[in-house]
Amino acid sequence: MAHARSLTTTFFLSFLLLVIFSATTSHAHNITQLLAKHPEFSTFNHYLTATHLAAEINRRQTITVLALDNAAMSSLLSKQYSIYTLKNILSLHVLTDYFGSKKLHQITDGSALTSSMFQATGSASGTSGYVNITDLKGGKVGFGTEDNDGKLNAVYVKSLKEIPYNISILQISQVLTSAEAAAPTATPSDLNLTVIMAKQGCKAFADLLIDTGAKSTFEQNLDGGLTVFCPSDAVVNAFMPRYKNLTAAHKVSLVLYHGVPIYQSLQTLKSSNGVMNTLATDGANKYDFTVQNDGEDVTLKTKVMTAKITATLKDQEPLILFKVNKVLMPRELFKPEPEPVAHAPKAAKAAKANAEENEDADAPVDDSDDQTADNENGVDKINGGKLIWMVLNLCMGIFFM
Numbered sequence: 001m002a003h004a005r006s007l008t009t010t011f012f013l014s015f016l017l018l019v020i021f022s023a024t025t026s027h028a029h030n031i032t033q034l035l036a037k038h039p040e041f042s043t044f045n046h047y048l049t050a051t052h053l054a055a056e057i058n059r060r061q062t063i064t065v066l067a068l069d070n071a072a073m074s075s076l077l078s079k080q081y082s083i084y085t086l087k088n089i090l091s092l093h094v095l096t097d098y099f100g101s102k103k104l105h106q107i108t109d110g111s112a113l114t115s116s117m118f119q120a121t122g123s124a125s126g127t128s129g130y131v132n133i134t135d136l137k138g139g140k141v142g143f144g145t146e147d148n149d150g151k152l153n154a155v156y157v158k159s160l161k162e163i164p165y166n167i168s169i170l171q172i173s174q175v176l177t178s179a180e181a182a183a184p185t186a187t188p189s190d191l192n193l194t195v196i197m198a199k200q201g202c203k204a205f206a207d208l209l210i211d212t213g214a215k216s217t218f219e220q221n222l223d224g225g226l227t228v229f230c231p232s233d234a235v236v237n238a239f240m241p242r243y244k245n246l247t248a249a250h251k252v253s254l255v256l257y258h259g260v261p262i263y264q265s266l267q268t269l270k271s272s273n274g275v276m277n278t279l280a281t282d283g284a285n286k287y288d289f290t291v292q293n294d295g296e297d298v299t300l301k302t303k304v305m306t307a308k309i310t311a312t313l314k315d316q317e318p319l320i321l322f323k324v325n326k327v328l329m330p331r332e333l334f335k336p337e338p339e340p341v342a343h344a345p346k347a348a349k350a351a352k353a354n355a356e357e358n359e360d361a362d363a364p365v366d367d368s369d370d371q372t373a374d375n376e377n378g379v380d381k382i383n384g385g386k387l388i389w390m391v392l393n394l395c396m397g398i399f400f401m
Contacts, residue, residue, distance in 0.1 A: 029167045031057045031065060038160055041171075043073040044090075051087035052263070052317060056117060057094060057167075059267055064095040064168045066131075066143065067160060068175060076175045084185035087317070091118040092145060092176050095131060100168050101159040104141045110134060113146065118181055121315075128180040145178040153177055191319055193218055197230055200313040200321065204236035205258070212248075214255040217279055225263030225318040229300065229309070231327045239327040242334075250333050256280035257287050257330050263318045266309070269298050280330070287330050300324065303331035 032054050035045040044067055048054040057063055068076070081089065094117040111134040119129025128147035136142050142152030157171040194215060197206035209215040218226065231239070246254060256279040264272075270293045280287035290301045298309045307326035314321040 029058060029063075029163060031167070031169075034161050034167075034169060035067065038067075040069050041067050041160070043070045043077075044068045047073070047086060047090060051083060051090060053087060053090055053094060053117070055268070056265075059271065060096070062096070062098045062165060062167075064097060064099045064170065066093040066095065066154075066172045066176070067169055068093065069171065072174050079182075081182065082185060084317070085182060088118055088123055088181040088183075088185060089175065089178070091121065091123070092116045092129065092131065092178055092181050093172075094118075096120050098165040098168055099133065099170065100162045100164060101156075101170065104133065104156060104170075105135055105139070107133060107135050118178075124180055128178060131176065143172055143176060145176050145181075147180055148177055151177075186316065191222060191316065193222075193228070193319070196314050196319075196321065197228075200230070200323070201232050202230035202236075202313070202321075202323065204233040205230050205255075208236070208243075208251075208255050212252045212255050214252050214279075217256060218259050221259070221261045221279065222319060224261060226320075227260040227262060227264040228319075228321045229258045229260075229307075229324045229328060230313065230321055231258075231307075231324055235325065235327060243327075246333065253280045253285070253287065254327075254330070254333060257289075257328050263320055265315065265320060266298065266312055266322070269293065269309075270296075285332055287332055289328065289330070300328060302329055303336045304329040304334045 032045060032049060035041050035048075045054075048057070057065065076086075076089065095114050096117060096119075097114045099114075111132065113127075113130050113132055116129050116131050118124050119127075123129070126147075128145065130146040132142075132144050132146060132150070132152065134142045134144075134152055136152075136155075141156040143154040143156070144150065144152035154172040154174045154176055157173055160169040160171055162168045194206035194209055197203065197209075209218060218228065236243075243251065243254070259279040260276055261279055264276075269291050273290075273292050275288050275290050278287050278289070292299050292301055300307045300309070305326060305328075307324045307328055309322045310325050311323040312320070313323050
């Protein structure tokens with residue numbers, strides 16, 4: 001009996017340590033805040049934010065940032081690249097693996113080829129988005145892009161911050177050079193929205209933009225960022241009978257309802273559920289919807305219906321196009337669909353009455369739906385501190401039995 005009690009106590013203590021370890025090791029990093037402690041990297045920090053790379057860095061679990069001081073950034077900016085080309089160049093300086101200062105000198109065979117965020121986003125062709133890291137003689141470590149003819153044009157200077165194995169910020173001597181990353185990048189004015197839609201199976205929706213005149217509103221928002229939810233040709237064609245019954249003004253509002261005046265990547269939508277305004281939002285006319293995700297699935301819920309994002313058609317910041325499986329229907333234009341009744345009230349009352357009359361019944365009427373909801377909500381309400389305290393009390397009780 002004592003042996004069994006000892007084993008039980010050991011089990012719960014192990015579980016307690018696991019909970020504490022998980023609570024203390026799970027955290028998020030913020031590249032902007034980390035670099036803010038080093039004013040000599042203020043320009044680099046600013047352009048990570050301006051190019052939206054900072055948000056991408058913060059969302060990743062494991063990352064290495066090759067930071068450039070103000071002098072190195074001044075040299076880069078003197079070439080007057082567009083902000084979109086700058087993003088490609090700087091994304092070469094964000095590695096999708098962890099390299100601390102110690103690991104740099106312990107690379108297997110003295111050299112490693114690792115992918116950068118430029119490669120990970122699909123903007124680079126072949127292996128041009130890979131970075132070569134080589135442990136050189138005399139304790140130096142060289143860095144060079146794969147499409148730089150094998151030249152290691154930058155060297156490791158010092159470590160600014162390391163949080164194993166989440167984020168490492170290392171200073172390198174100068175900008176990594178890459179002909180592909182530095183190539184001219186399409187600007188918003190070069191992006192023909194309706195042509196892109198037509199090529200991606202959304203020509204019917206693109207035609208609606210042109211017919212209603214809403215195309216100009218979409219294009220005016222490109223500079224500041226634009227997210228578009230495109231129903232496919234088949235979906236739009238099936239919806240046309242209802243569309244034709246709308247007034248001209250309402251047709252414009254419906255089309256504008258499919259655009260959001262900000263760039264929102266799929267990962268951002270997954271991590272920032274909530275109400276979202278659209279291009280149709282105007283004062284009292286809310287024309288909003290709610291973004292929700294269930295695992296990898298992202299849905300757009302209005303008061304009328306729910307649509308699901310089925311694919312990413314184009315992701316070239318500041319523009320991103322998603323395909324959705326339904327035409328988005330705002331509550332301002334359409335009546336909400338009646339929600340299905342889960343249980344007939346009369347049947348529920350009859351079941352309850354029968355249960356009360358049954359003297360031999362040992363259990364209450366089945367309220368499994370309510371119990372499930374309570375269990376799910378209850379888990380969310382127990383924070384880490386309370387959970388640890390409950391487990392600790394349980395362990396102590398078992399230990400002193």
